[in-house]
Amino acid sequence: xxxxxxxxxxxxxxxxxxxxxxxxxxxxxxxxxxxxxxxxxxxxxxxxxxxxxxxxxxxxxxxxxxxxxxxxxxxxxxxxxxxxxxxxxxxxxxxxxxxxxxxxxxxxxxxxxxxxxxxxxxxxxxxxxxxxxxxxxxxxxxxxxxxxxxxxxxxxxxxxxxxxxxxxxxxxxxxxxxx
Numbered sequence: 001x002x003x004x005x006x007x008x009x010x011x012x013x014x015x016x017x018x019x020x021x022x023x024x025x026x027x028x029x030x031x032x033x034x035x036x037x038x039x040x041x042x043x044x045x046x047x048x049x050x051x052x053x054x055x056x057x058x059x060x061x062x063x064x065x066x067x068x069x070x071x072x073x074x075x076x077x078x079x080x081x082x083x084x085x086x087x088x089x090x091x092x093x094x095x096x097x098x099x100x101x102x103x104x105x106x107x108x109x110x111x112x113x114x115x116x117x118x119x120x121x122x123x124x125x126x127x128x129x130x131x132x133x134x135x136x137x138x139x140x141x142x143x144x145x146x147x148x149x150x151x152x153x154x155x156x157x158x159x160x161x162x163x164x165x166x167x168x169x170x171x172x173x174x175x176x177x178x179x
Contacts, residue, residue: 009129010037014102018091019126021106030107034073037105042070048079060086068094071102078108084121091125
């Protein structure tokens with residue numbers, strides 16, 4: 001696996017706040033990064049696209065309080081937005097018991113709805129992280145950009161040199177390592 005450039009940032013954020021939201025489009029490496037972050041610690045991973053994993057959260061406070069000593073990774077959290085209210089209470093209870101940092105790593109799309117829900121429910125309890133250039137894969141090695149043609153949705157050829165970003169340039173391709 002290639003080194004993930006956000007690995008130290010996520011690790012550091014978990015040492016500072018109770019919850020970290022890793023946001024970005026689908027298939028960019030969020031889950032792989034989360035598993036890499038969690039390698040060195042006790043953890044629970046829940047894929048909220050899985051019916052079985054969603055069923056475990058029928059009573060989220062009960063299930064998640066049983067794993068207070070672990071990093072809980074909640075993948076595809078946008079599938080269960082009501083969960084943010086439960087996380088708030090769990091985080092506050094953990095803080096009162098001296099376990100206030102590094103409890104939850106939530107993964108989801110970078111939709112405005114998810115940001116709004118988590119920001120309102122978890123204000124002061126969560127740090128949002130996304131790939132520095134929205135929409136670029138976390139495991140992208142080489143990028144090529146092109147400028148948009150004025151008044152058009154098309155791109156001006158040829159693409160700019162790898163990793164060259166000019167004003168108005170958009171990502172046109174990227175060498176991606178498949179996880």
